[in-house]
Amino acid sequence: MVPDPRIHTDLDHLRRLAGAARQVTFLPRQPARSALNGRHASRLRGRGLDFEELRGYQIGDDPRTIDWKVTARAGEPYVRVFTEERDRPALLLVDQRMSMFFGTVLNMKSVTAAEAAALAAHRIRKQGDRVGGIVFGDDRIAELRPKSGDAALNRLLAAIARANCALHAELDVAQPQPFNTPLEAAARIATTGMMILVFSDFDEADDRTEKLVQRLARHNDVILFPIADPTGLTLPEDFRFVASDGQLQVELDARADETRIGIESVVGRRMGRVMEWTRKYGIPVLPLSSGQPTLPQIRGLMGLPGGR
Numbered sequence: 001m002v003p004d005p006r007i008h009t010d011l012d013h014l015r016r017l018a019g020a021a022r023q024v025t026f027l028p029r030q031p032a033r034s035a036l037n038g039r040h041a042s043r044l045r046g047r048g049l050d051f052e053e054l055r056g057y058q059i060g061d062d063p064r065t066i067d068w069k070v071t072a073r074a075g076e077p078y079v080r081v082f083t084e085e086r087d088r089p090a091l092l093l094v095d096q097r098m099s100m101f102f103g104t105v106l107n108m109k110s111v112t113a114a115e116a117a118a119l120a121a122h123r124i125r126k127q128g129d130r131v132g133g134i135v136f137g138d139d140r141i142a143e144l145r146p147k148s149g150d151a152a153l154n155r156l157l158a159a160i161a162r163a164n165c166a167l168h169a170e171l172d173v174a175q176p177q178p179f180n181t182p183l184e185a186a187a188r189i190a191t192t193g194m195m196i197l198v199f200s201d202f203d204e205a206d207d208r209t210e211k212l213v214q215r216l217a218r219h220n221d222v223i224l225f226p227i228a229d230p231t232g233l234t235l236p237e238d239f240r241f242v243a244s245d246g247q248l249q250v251e252l253d254a255r256a257d258e259t260r261i262g263i264e265s266v267v268g269r270r271m272g273r274v275m276e277w278t279r280k281y282g283i284p285v286l287p288l289s290s291g292q293p294t295l296p297q298i299r300g301l302m303g304l305p306g307g308r
Helices: 011-016 039-043 069-073 109-126 150-165 180-189 208-218 257-281 294-301
Strands: 049-056 078-084 089-095 132-136 141-147 195-200 221-228 242-243 249-252
Touching: 011 109, 011 150, 069 078, 078 089, 089 109, 089 141, 089 150, 089 180, 089 257, 109 132, 109 195, 109 221, 109 294, 132 150, 141 150, 141 180, 180 208, 208 221, 208 257, 221 257
Parallel strands: 089 132, 089 195, 195 221
Antiparallel strands: 049 078, 132 141, 242 249
């Protein structure tokens, strides 16, 4: 049975996003209208540099590359030659907890996260970089250390698809997975110079979350993709819905001002906390909505034609 693509996504669909990812880039050089341009681009380190050789100074060499210690010993100028690293590891944190299994306009937030992560994974692999991820639900977490090759990409996409398809309304969640658990795993895995992308609604983000994100960003490129449902941000005055955790359910009536304002306040505070990290730490934050198709949003954030 083919799943409803708004509710669940499968491995074939995530693989087919490879072509759509061709123009997206996470390198420091960004399109003029990209959300990662300007001060954010200046913070993206890109690939590092590998020392290649020492050689004699030649006219046109950058004086800043002169190795003064070797020059003093040799009696003539020598420069240090570096080449750009062939690749660098990327780690994608993909949230597939029950809090993500929610949508009122188009997609479930979990589907938007899966598609956005797949687009990023395809593009990172096309750049020649290693790719891995931490895919987490409420009762599971898959750690895939960054590796090169298409097999590593397929393992990551398969893990995302499995976690996404495991979500359903009757799922019995005894204890939600703390959001800090995958962040702590990322801090354990991450080495200097990695790219770390986080796709989540940031449910249960707290002061510890902020410290972990700041720690990761200190020596790595971190980009956050907070995902929200438009109804959660602004509830219609006549909106009514039934929410369930798989065991209990409750009917919420947004016609009551207190209910509507309370829900909007919770979601607003969560998103506001994440957006504040841009100001405090310079971490790029690229918000996504589950109420719009994923690809046009990514293209729009990257300043590409046909984006929203």
